[in-house]
Amino acid sequence: MLTLQVEGMSCGHCVRAVTEAIRTLDPKAEVQVDLAAGTVRAETAAAPRAVAAAVEEEGYKVLSGA
Structure with missing residues (x-):
């Protein structure tokens, strides 16, 4: 499980954009975005x-985790 600390996410569009970006690399990826925790x-x-x-x-902006 990879966990990234990400700055700048604030809405449902952000969740979709990040999820789709990761699934472009790995279509089977399971992605969970926590807006409150970033x-x-x-x-x-x-x-x-x-x-x-x-x-x-x-x-x-990815702050940590990679």
């Missing part, structure tokens, strides 16, 4: 750095 948890076969890069490409 975390993204992903059960994925994708490399942690690739997941972080995909989240950052959506416009969010």
